């Protein structure tokens with residue numbers, strides 16, 4: 001699938017499930033305590049450095065969580081239906097339609113980037129382009145927190161995600177791509193699935209754009 005075709009398919013898929021997604025997953029408690037601890041660490045590190053972009057924000061619950069933690073947070077999502085829900089749920093926050101492949105943000109204009117499961121549908125060959133874009137918009141010294149489906153297998157594998165095809169990544173492989181994109185890794189975590197989650201590990205990497 002070409003990049004524009006893949007983006008169009010992802011947009012259509014999330015538009016069609018947006019309300020259900022918001023109802024089932026659109027709350028910060030759907031992320032277990034260890035994830036919330038990592039989100040809190042990210043907010044503490046990124047917040048003072050400037051605006052924090054929640055890229056692939058879905059219905060905006062984590063944008064609002066980051067705002068409650070003191071960040072000047074705003075959200076961006078590919079799906080117009082998600083952006084509509086986010087604006088309705090959090091009318092005081094800014095939400096923009098857009099794609100992580102070409103963000104309408106100036107170079108070095110944000111102090112933090114959260115990408116929480118928003119690269120999971122990006123075909124592996126497209127991920128370097130997305131990470132380059134995240135690196136471009138982040139200010140030197142700014143932090144990136146990225147969450148994704150992990151894998152104990154050595155290779156990147158597609159799987160049947162409920163919304164549309166997603167990919168699971170060995171933590172080391174994802175970390176290597178971040179390194180290639182110019183990020184310095186600060187911390188990583190693999191957590192086991194909790195009750196109700198599919199039987200896959202979950203990868204989290206906190207990284208910094210060097211000064």
Ligand SMILES: C[S@@+](CC[C@H](N)C(=O)[O-])C[C@H]1O[C@@H](n2cnc3c(N)ncnc32)[C@H](O)[C@@H]1O
Pocket residue numbers: 007010011014025026055056057058059062076077078079082098099100101115116117118119120121
């Ligand atoms: C699995 S949901 C995660 C939503 C939210 N971050 C959360 O943790 O619940 C993936 C989201 O990423 C968005 N997305 C996927 N590809 C994107 C892209 N290239 N640019 C912006 N958003 C994207 C989708 O529209 C969807 O809302």
